[in-house]
Amino acid sequence: MSCNRSCGLITGAVIGAVLAVFGGILVPVGDTLIKKTVKKEAALEEGTIAFKNWVKTDTRVYRQFWIFDVQNPEEVAVNSSKIKVKQRGPYTYRVPYLAKENITQDSETHTVSFVQPNGAIFEPSLSVGTEDDMFTVLNLAVVAAPQLYPNSFVQGILNSLIKKSKSSMFQNRTLKELLWGYTDPFLNLVPYPVATTVGVFYPYNNTADGVYKVFNGKDDISKVGIIDTYKGKKHLSYWASYCDMINGTDAALFPPFIEKTRVLQFFSPDICRSIYAVFAAEMNLKGIPVYRFILPSSAFASPLQNPDNHCFCTEKIISKNCTLYGVLDIGKCKEDNWIHFTVYKTAADQYTG
Template sequence: MGCNRNCGLIAGAVIGAVLAVFGGILMPVGDMLIEKTIKKEVVLEEGTIAFKNWVKTGTDVYRQFWIFDVQNPDEVTVNSSKIKVKQRGPYTYRVRYLAKENITQDPETHTVSFLQPNGAIFEPSLSVGTEDDTFTILNLAVAAAPQLYPNTFMQGILNSFIKKSKSSMFQNRTLKELLWGYTDPFLNLVPYPITTTIGVFYPVNGF
């Protein structure tokens, strides 16, 4: 019994010593292998996992919009009545982060340059209508003109452009125009180098 006990203690000590030795050897080796793998896969170089995930993300992001539609434009224009609006929505877009383009690596500075295209795709199944739904909204260009040019002479000129373009205080625009841009007929007549396209996200989306 004494021998068995002593033998067990000795065997346990030997096994513990062996494990300690192997642990002392394998831990640095394991750390070295992990560090090597991380350095290999995390660096933004073609062929690595990090590069593949960086070039094109796989997660879809959604944006939803609600538009306030003016219900009584004529009453407001003629009688200066209080504006009545109706909230319409949601209109949903799936934001598509396209794959990066023109990727160039500089080995001297260890930097990467690229172009990032982006856009949005309309999702009918998550929307109450279509991109062609029409809304009555305030014509910002016409409404802002008197405030930007309070001079009577300038206002006379601007009013002539407004009448010529058949613009008014309110206008009808589609959802697609409101978000992604439309050419304003009034601004298009102004003989100055100004932006004639109006849109909440213009010129982000080219779709």
Template sequence: MIVFNLTQENVSQDFTACPRSEVVLEEGTIAFKNWVETGTEVYRQFWIFDVQNPEEVAVNSSKIKVKQRGPYTYRVRYLAKKNIVQDPKTHTVSFLQPKGAIFEPSLSVGTENDTFTVLNLAVAAAPHLYPSAFIQLILNVFIKRSKSSMFQKRTLKELLWGYTDPFLNLIPYSTPTTVGMFYPHHNTSDGVYKVFSGKNDAISKANGASFPPFIEKTRVLRFFASEICRSFYAVFGAEVNLKGIPVYRFILPSMTFASPLQNPENRCFCTEKIISKNCTLYGVLDISKCKEGKPVYISLPHFLHASPEIAKTIEGLNPNQEEHSTYLDVEPITGFTLRFAQRLQINLLVKPARIIEALKNLKQNYIVPVLWLNETGTISDEKAEMFRKQVTEKINLLGLVEMILLSVGVVMFIAFMISYCTCRSKKVN
């Protein structure tokens, strides 16, 4: 449903010394082979917010007490790109990125059948999708008949990948009945994307896998997140040593989720007066227009860097900069992203609805956290060794040669000046 389209396509790049023609995205080149199907394992971890007091909230409009459970880990980004079309006139390549997820039990705290008490996605979205009092009256009949409430129990597999909702299943006219945070996902594709091939330009990817070479600390790195319909940017945070490779760590700044008054780029996400308070609150972005009107809000995990008012209705959150921030480790010479961690939280807005019985006792609005995710990828030990030999060590050797030549030049200059002064002194005498 919502996740950065940031993959490690270039982590698996063949770093052996090769002519420029081999790094162009054209069929038959080394770059193209590694670009079509990445060999690096990328994982997506999920932490689910298990609601501890559903009845208290639904009846008394109490604070929602949540308990984080996870991680539950899936391997993703393992399918080769498809529908690849090269345009020799514009030197671009378009493609689709197939989606898939394989559960990894050894990296998870439980199974896909673990059960959680979470927000009822269909019931919570109903007042937003159908504001008409008459339609809500009809929907309330089906909600009561299906015995649906504000909260529900769902397995991990159902919550993530989809389930048949009992309330929607009763509606007689044609409507989608399957609901899930990431439904549909399997057997679908992300795209169409179009990138420069690198024949006449530096290879440019909008998804953050690599950037133009010779990255400077002052540079702002931008990448696009297709599933939330917006671009993000990262700024330099620190120098890091990654498996013997010096990299620049670029971080997602707090201004990314700032209020539109602080960051004008977020003006288009200030669409709901109920939560925005004239666009003064910060820490969450309304992406409902990107999600067919569903009241979806994104934030950093545990509402990191958010206004205190955002989390005032939730208990059990512990924001932490180290665990909940997003970063990219970029090798500055090549521009390759060698490690990344993308952290994002998915929330739904729930507001009182007098006509819908399951929501009529609410006395306040809730930004309910459903889950947060961490998608990670790191260059393998084998590829890191290859990178060190073919890139890092050669750069260090070049630097050493440069220092030696500079030192020799300085010594020769000093010797010349001494000789010159000595000759001048003899002539004067």
């Protein structure tokens, strides 16, 4: 009995020791195998899980709009009264949802190039109305024309064309027209070769952003998705100093093995600058522990609140000498779209008036 008990104890101790040894060996081996698999599948090359999800993501990304509907257009236009507006929204669109195109691998630089087609799909369930909702807003073409052509003789001609087209400072437009474009009756009469389609985000649909060149991660997985060049350049030429840098990824993916302390950097062509996100909380997504990263308030703070943002301030009037939160002049970035620049400048002039 004593031997059996002693033998059992010895056997149990031996088995425990063996299992402990195997555990000490297998755990790091297992971690190594997992990391090796993740590195392989996270690279942006044909056949990997990351590549498939990167080309066309199933993740839904939404863009929401709030429109300021002018309540007293006649009083403003005739009597120069103080404008009264009513905020309406959100109106929600899903973007982007189209697959990347012109994907080209470069084995020497370990990069992959592509363009991202632009498109927006209206999401009624996440909106307060429809795309046919009507708004009273500034007439973009009418307010922009004096800024483009300051010569008094030319302005006289333009004023006659504005009257002939029955246009005025304000107009009624649907959400769809306002955002994505409409044919302007005043511009239709201009005897010069000018674009006649106007819209705050025109052209957007049926266009493409890029060319992007990003690292594919084959040589270094910590660089996967990080932008090497954008439109053939490593800098934007919009801002001064470090604000002009193209940092991080295009936000379609980030390198694996991210720690809470990491700052996630990415470039947004919509706002013409690089931005960043920081760790906010641990969450559970369908049984999987994940980290949630958010944009901190400091990212869009005024230079008064965050001195690091000083080189993003290029406009002094609307921003009240760079003291307002969230104001960003993207006129230089969008100068190929005259509406973005001239309406911004007109707003600045009206603000001072």
